[in-house]
Amino acid sequence: xxxRGILIVVSGFSGAGKGTLMKELISTYDNYALxxxxxxxxxxxxxxxxxxxxxxxxxxxxxxxxxxxxxxxxCYCGNYYGTPxxxxxxxxxxxxxxxxxxxxxxxLKVKEKFPDALLLFIMPPSAxxxxxxxEGRGTESDEVICQRxxxxxxxxxxxxxxEYIIINDKLDECVxxxxxxxxxxxxxxxxxxxxxxxxxxxxxALVKGE
Amino acid sequence: xxxRGILIVVSGFSGAGKGTLMKELISTYDNYALxxxxxxxxxxxxxxxxxxxxxxxxxxxxxxxxxxxxxxxxCYCGNYYGTPxxxxxxxxxxxxxxxxxxxxxxxLKVKEKFPDALLLFIMPPSAxxxxxxxEGRGTESDEVICQRxxxxxxxxxxxxxxEYIIINDKLDECVxxxxxxxxxxxxxxxxxxxxxxxxxxxxxALVKGE
Numbered sequence: 001x002x003x004r005g006i007l008i009v010v011s012g013f014s015g016a017g018k019g020t021l022m023k024e025l026i027s028t029y030d031n032y033a034l035x036x037x038x039x040x041x042x043x044x045x046x047x048x049x050x051x052x053x054x055x056x057x058x059x060x061x062x063x064x065x066x067x068x069x070x071x072x073x074x075c076y077c078g079n080y081y082g083t084p085x086x087x088x089x090x091x092x093x094x095x096x097x098x099x100x101x102x103x104x105x106x107x108l109k110v111k112e113k114f115p116d117a118l119l120l121f122i123m124p125p126s127a128x129x130x131x132x133x134x135e136g137r138g139t140e141s142d143e144v145i146c147q148r149x150x151x152x153x154x155x156x157x158x159x160x161x162x163e164y165i166i167i168n169d170k171l172d173e174c175v176x177x178x179x180x181x182x183x184x185x186x187x188x189x190x191x192x193x194x195x196x197x198x199x200x201x202x203x204x205a206l207v208k209g210e
Numbered sequence: 211x212x213x214r215g216i217l218i219v220v221s222g223f224s225g226a227g228k229g230t231l232m233k234e235l236i237s238t239y240d241n242y243a244l245x246x247x248x249x250x251x252x253x254x255x256x257x258x259x260x261x262x263x264x265x266x267x268x269x270x271x272x273x274x275x276x277x278x279x280x281x282x283x284x285c286y287c288g289n290y291y292g293t294p295x296x297x298x299x300x301x302x303x304x305x306x307x308x309x310x311x312x313x314x315x316x317x318l319k320v321k322e323k324f325p326d327a328l329l330l331f332i333m334p335p336s337a338x339x340x341x342x343x344x345e346g347r348g349t350e351s352d353e354v355i356c357q358r359x360x361x362x363x364x365x366x367x368x369x370x371x372x373e374y375i376i377i378n379d380k381l382d383e384c385v386x387x388x389x390x391x392x393x394x395x396x397x398x399x400x401x402x403x404x405x406x407x408x409x410x411x412x413x414x415a416l417v418k419g420e
Contacts, residue, residue: 121399127412146417153413159406164397177397184394187374187387189331196369202337203363207356 005031005097006191007088007114008182009107012122013152015134017168018101021122024175026099033096035088038064041079054084072102072109083110097182104158111161118185120178121162125169127152215241215307216401217298217324218392219317222332223362225344227378228311231332234385236309243306245298248274251289264294282312282319293320307392314368321371328395330388331372335379337362 012018026032038054040061049055056064061080064070073082083100091098100110111117124130130152134145159165164181168174189196222228236242248264250271259265266274271290274280283292293310301308310320321327334340340362344355369375374391378384399406 123409127409127416130413131416149413149416153410153417156406156410156413160399162399164394165399165402165405166397177393180390181394181397183387184374184391187376187391189370189372189375192375195375196366199333199337200363200366203340203359203366206337206341206359207363 003095005033005092005095006182006186007092007110007117008032008097008099009110009117009119010099010101010122011104011107011119011155011162012166012168013124013130013155014148015130015137015152016122016124017133017171017174018122020171021168021174021178022099022101024171025178028175029179031095031097033091033098035083035091035098035100037081038070038073038084039079039081041081071100071113072106074106104155104161108158108161116191118164118182119162120164120166120181121159122166122168125167213305215243215302215305216392216396217302217320217327218242218307218309219320219327219329220309220311220332221314221317221329221365221372222376222378223334223340223365224358225340225347225362226332226334227343227381227384228332230381231378231384231388232309232311234381235388238385239389241305241307243301243308245293245301245308245310247291248280248283248294249289249291251291281310281323282316284316314365314371318368318371326401328374328392329372330374330376330391331369332376332378335377 010018010022022034026034036050036052036054038056038061040056040058041053043049043052043055047053058080061073061082064082064084065073069085070082071085071088073080075081083102083106088098088100102110107119111119124133127149131145131149134140134148140148163185166174166178166181185191220228220232232244236244246260246262246264248266248271250266250268251263253259253262253265257263268290271283271292274292274294275283279295280292281295281298283290285291293312293316298308298310312320317329321329334343337359341355341359344350344358350358373395376384376388376391395401
């Protein structure tokens with residue numbers, strides 16, 4: 001029997017390097033699948049249906065909400081964004097570990113519905129390094145950088161809700177560490193209820209001399 | 211600044227291979243120190259003071275209890291056994307990870323006093339394999355084997371108190387996995403309070419434009 005995969009929720013400051021880290025993780029190891037979000041936002045140039053997003057109309061999105069077809073959803077700037085349950089469940093059933101990149105409010109909603117979900121928080125090595133990375137992009141105004149740092153300060157308040165903190169200093173090492181942390185998380189009693197129940201009933205049978 | 215080590219508490223069924231695993235872990239990696247217990251039991255042939263145990267008289271042991279010099283202690287068959295605090299603390303301060311092999315009651319006492327302690331539970335791959343290993347020793351009577359299995363069934367009730375379950379199937383792989391799990395545990399928010407506090411205050415300073 002193939003084991004069911006783990007649902008991995010990744011959050012972290014804008015500028016922590018989540019995107020690059022996820023891409024590298026998925027291309028290095030073959031057990032991961034990236035969850036694809038559903039949105040009512042219009043596709044931008046280069047975005048592919050079913051890869052970047054599942055693009056739907058507002059009515060279809062609200063229908064999916066009504067059918068409990070989303071693990072979590074939120075509304076930003078007048079557009080809906082959500083995580084379709086079906087894709088996630090089918091990957092998990094195939095034994096794949098599904099990665100979901102969302103912010104803290106969404107992460108907590110996912111944890112409620114999937115108590116075995118693994119919540120990871122990605123951080124840069126320091127706040128100064130965070131600012132350096134945001135400035136280094138060269139595309140953002142001072143105002144936007146300030147907003148991102150304020151937002152990071154807010155998100156930092158919720159770090160204790162995550163199971164592990166991952167410091168993204170050197171990309172290669174960080175990818176390996178992340179993979180290794182996910183494998184360690186598979187060994188928690190919470191994620192091994194069947195194994196524990198099996199061992200208990202086997203031991204009871206031996207005690208009774210069966 | 212050298213980081214303080216982690217206190218690692220290892221429990222598991224008799225016959226799970228804890229002893230061999232610990233020996234291999236300590237000889238393979240150089241960050242571990244094995245805690246040495248204090249006992250009022252008389253030394254057996256080949257046992258070395260300060261290596262096998264710290265051997266003391268009953269009065270000295272009770273004096274150490276009175277001075278809160280033990281992390282945990284218990285009395286078996288008329289002899290005291292306990293974990294001297296001083297040795298553990300000095301290793302942790304040097305940045306070493308200290309391994310303590312004790313049963314569940316002791317493990318829970320340690321967790322109360324050291325909330326950051328990492329509790330690991332070692333299991334054989336199955337209850338049948340456990341019996342095979344106990345029988346394979348060839349030194350134990352059927353009665354003793356039965357007692358050990360009953361004891362294992364009791365200990366199995368407490369598995370949820372441990373942070374990770376380690377399946378000791380192939381020794382080499384298990385040693386590597388155990389090391390990797392311990393490293394993952396270093397990344398829990400609970401064990402990174404200073405890092406989190408530091409990041410928060412750095413971010414706050416940036417927000418205030420300091």
